[in-house]
Amino acid sequence: MKFVSFFCLLAALTVAAANAQVDFTGEWAPLYHEDGPERGPGPELGDYTEFPINDAARMRADSYDADRISVVQEYQCRPHGADYALRGLGQLRIWRDIDPATQRTTAFHLHFLAWDSERTIYLDDRPHPPDYALHTFQGFSTAVWEGNMLTVTTTNLKANYLRRNGLPRSDKAILTEHWTKHGDYLTITTVIEDPVFLTEPLVRSDNWYIDPGQHIGIFGCEYAAEVPKPEGAVPHHLPGANTNLREFANWYGLPFEATRGGAETLYPEYRSKITPYNPPAKCTRYCNCTSLFNCNVDSR
Amino acid sequence: MKTLPALLLAASLYAQSGQNVAGTEVHVLPVQGNVFMLLGAGGNTTLQAGKDGALVVDTQFAELAPKIVAEIRKLTERPIIWMVNTHVHPDHTGGNEALSKPYGPGPGQTPRIIAHENVLNRMTQTGPNQPEIPAGMWPNDEYGTAQKDIFFNGEAVVIYHMPRAHTDGDSIVFFRKSDVVSTGDIFTPGTWPVxxxxxxxxVQGTIDALNAILKLTVPARYQDGGTLVIPGHGRLCDESDVVEYRDMLTIVRDRVQDLIRKGMTLEQVKEARPARDYETEYTGVPGRWTRDQFIEAVFKSLSEARK
Incomplete structure (x- = not known):
């Protein structure tokens, strides 16, 4: 009898190890120590650093006029896509579905503060819809366990942005996420492959800590005509006419070409190719930005 | 004589009739309400099915008719009562006759084929270098007003004429209860506008038509879904997708207009590649429509409007 009990215990432990399911449920508060200025106040115009973009993406961003998201009503309530939602105002609630017969997790559900966006990640082996089906801002996500890490694959995304200064992400992109939990911390590493705008995968990471007392308010969004505009107007800059593109390089004393993005600029070897870097004598912009709420331009 | 190449080009646009479509698979996508989307070798077909029968928007190619009907029969045994042609091109009208005779209301009766009167005019007044189009493929219920309404399968179906857009005979079809718009080739995501x-x-008519479509669409929560949009070619869409396409065409129009104002010739405009930031996202129709032809059409359309 002792032998049987031992065998059952061993079997149960083995199954648990094989399934290696981690419970990500809870209220998660975002940490903005990575890329704080971009995620809080918003990115600088013309800052394409860190992105392996192609010429098409660069030109698309150069022609972008931020008036578009206020003047064009259809943009006013447009949410972050599944990829950017992890970076934006990311107060996050996660809950899960459990199959009562197997006690296995069959889905995680995510709710974000920004635009009240919700997303489901399926773990029940269902297939992805065909490409000709409707695409959505959150896309269609399935996941598998790789040890204690949850690997999520998202397809059927709508066009959105890589960065909120006009850098585009297409509806052909595939988003891969790797979820890991370390005690009270959650890290999601994202890999975006976009054959339309990226020449290499874009890898980023975002972090949260558990915050049981967090209350996510209602975001709400209702679009309205607040700025008079001609019928059908789409604000944009004509090629060569955007006078804001050099601001970022000038503020931080960077070589302009280094701010233009592209795979080559991501690697250390690129330093030897650019003109000598002369940092400004004194930091005047985003000098002490560690969270969403202290990202003041003159924070020094 | 200068117009001959243009006429030949127009005749060949999407004109794949007669091509080998034997291996083409027809995919059916339930859209919402009574409406389905059928993807095959030509333009997308929209089907509205119910107790009153079937309403078919755009008929692809004659060669595909048996496969299209086989899919329709899985959804309804009722006959095809109405057909709508969103415009004249043969990848949207090629199956008119093939679908009408055997699958219509009954012996001696054919479905009513609705189209704007300019579609009928184009079909009946083909040029000297264009093949005649058999009378059985012609619309038999043309309209010449801004819109035409019918009530079918428990919902209002409103057909709007979109003047001088993709062609001069474009219609979009709005299924009001199902909340679906079928646009024809005014909207072809992923393909340079033809x-x-x-x-x-x-070009201006196409932009106006896209803005008219956006006036009909209302997104649901999270800005997804709500009014769904079946494009002339390509995947099922909603308002956000139409916005992306409208923005592209508006921005390219503005850029070409600016280059015309600067005195550039057509060749100089093409060389400037005013749509180069869209070149990795949009493609042509192989052998029939290219980026340069799109730019040329925008240039000529704007130049004509300035006269």
Whole structure:
């Protein structure tokens, strides 16, 4: 009898190890120590650093006029896509579905503060819809366990942005996420492959800590005509006419070409190719930005 | 004589009739309400099915008719009562006759084929170098007003004429209860807009038509879904997708207009590649429509409007 009990215990432990399911449920508060200025106040115009973009993406961003998201009503309530939602105002609630017969997790559900966006990640082996089906801002996500890490694959995304200064992400992109939990911390590493705008995968990471007392308010969004505009107007800059593109390089004393993005600029070897870097004598912009709420331009 | 190449081009736009479509698979996508989307070798077909029968928007190619009907029969045994042609091109009208005779209301009766009167005019008045189009493929219920309404399968179906857009005979079809818009080739996500100047199309008319579509669409929560949009070619869409396409065409129009104002010739405009930031996202129709033809159509359309 002792032998049987031992065998059952061993079997149960083995199954648990094989399934290696981690419970990500809870209220998660975002940490903005990575890329704080971009995620809080918003990115600088013309800052394409860190992105392996192609010429098409660069030109698309150069022609972008931020008036578009206020003047064009259809943009006013447009949410972050599944990829950017992890970076934006990311107060996050996660809950899960459990199959009562197997006690296995069959889905995680995510709710974000920004635009009240919700997303489901399926773990029940269902297939992805065909490409000709409707695409959505959150896309269609399935996941598998790789040890204690949850690997999520998202397809059927709508066009959105890589960065909120006009850098585009297409509806052909595939988003891969790797979820890991370390005690009270959650890290999601994202890999975006976009054959339309990226020449290499874009890898980023975002972090949260558990915050049981967090209350996510209602975001709400209702679009309205607040700025008079001609019928059908789409604000944009004509090629060569955007006078804001050099601001970022000038503020931080960077070589302009280094701010233009592209795979080559991501690697250390690129330093030897650019003109000598002369940092400004004194930091005047985003000098002490560690969270969403202290990202003041003159924070020094 | 200068117009001959344009006429030949227009005749060949999407004109794959007679091609080998034997291996083509027809995919059916339930959209919402009574409406389905059928993807095959030509333009997308929209089906509205119910107790009153079937309403078919655009009929692809004659060769595909048996496969299209086989899919329709899985959804309804009722006959095809109405057909709508969103415009004249054969990848949207090629199956008119093939679907009408065997699958219509009954012996001696054919479905009513609705189209704007300019579609009928284009079909009946083909040029000297264009093949005649059999009478059985012609619309038999043409309209010449801004819109035409019918009530079918428990919902209002509103057909709006979009003047001088993809062609001069474009219609969009709005299924009001199902909340679905079928746009024809005014909206073809992922493909450079085909502006058929030889058949009365224009860039401004296409932009106006896209903005008219956006007035019909209302997104649901999270800005997804709500009013769904079946494009002339390509995947099922909603308002956000139409916005992306409208923005592209508006921005390219503005850029070409700016280059025209600067005195550039057509060749100089093409060389400037005013749509180069869209070149990795949009493609042509192989052998029939290219980026340069799109730019040329925008240039000529704007130049004509300035006269």
């Amino acid at each position: 502006i058929d100047l030889a058949r009365g199309g224009s």
